[in-house]
Amino acid sequence: MPIPTIAKQLTLAAALLAAGFAHAQVNVQDAWVRATVPQQKATGAFMRLTAAQDTRLVGASSPAAGVTEVHEMKLVDNVMKMRAIPVLDLPAGQAVELKPGGYHVMLMDLKQPVAEGSNVPLTLVFEGKDGQRQTQELQVPVRALGAAAAPAAGHGKHSGH
Numbered sequence: 832m833p834i835p836t837i838a839k840q841l842t843l844a845a846a847l848l849a850a851g852f853a854h855a856q857v858n859v860q861d862a863w864v865r866a867t868v869p870q871q872k873a874t875g876a877f878m879r880l881t882a883a884q885d886t887r888l889v890g891a892s893s894p895a896a897g898v899t900e901v902h903e904m905k906l907v908d909n910v911m912k913m914r915a916i917p918v919l920d921l922p923a924g925q926a927v928e929l930k931p932g933g934y935h936v937m938l939m940d941l942k943q944p945v946a947e948g949s950n951v952p953l954t955l956v957f958e959g960k961d962g963q964r965q966t967q968e969l970q971v972p973v974r975a976l977g978a979a980a981a982p983a984a985g986h987g988k989h990s991g992h
Contacts, residue, residue, distance in 0.1 A: 903933070
């Protein structure tokens with residue numbers, strides 16, 4: 832009977848598709864965008880990325896910005912330098928931090944100020960070892976201008992003084 836055969840083939844195809852998608856998935860945690868002040872045309876997005884398999888972050892985009900790039904900041908000859916990087920390796924099972932002063936997603940040529948309490952749509956583009964690319968759509972919360980990370984319970988922006 833052809834119907835059970837077609838059903839089996841569709842079930843197998845769906846399972847293979849799901850397995851392929853799970854293979855390249857990246858877990859995004861603690862994502863946030865730094866709020867801006869009026870006239871500010873750039874900001875950063877920060878998060879922790881953990882890939883199940885060796886993967887690379889190869890791009891990002893956002894309708895909130897004219898230009899969205901993956902950047903690296905590092906100290907070179909006692910001077911902090913920032914530059915766009917074409918790829919960021921995400922080794923299997925190892926968390927990679929995107930944080931102020933390190934790797935981050937740079938949102939430039941902002942279309943409007945980014946206000947605390949709002950969300951910024953952000954699309955990340957990942958590439959697996961097989962060269963297959965997948966995108967992940969995020970709605971990233973905006974935190975106060977001075978925020979470096981989520982404050983711990985009972986600690987405000989003035990903790991640590």
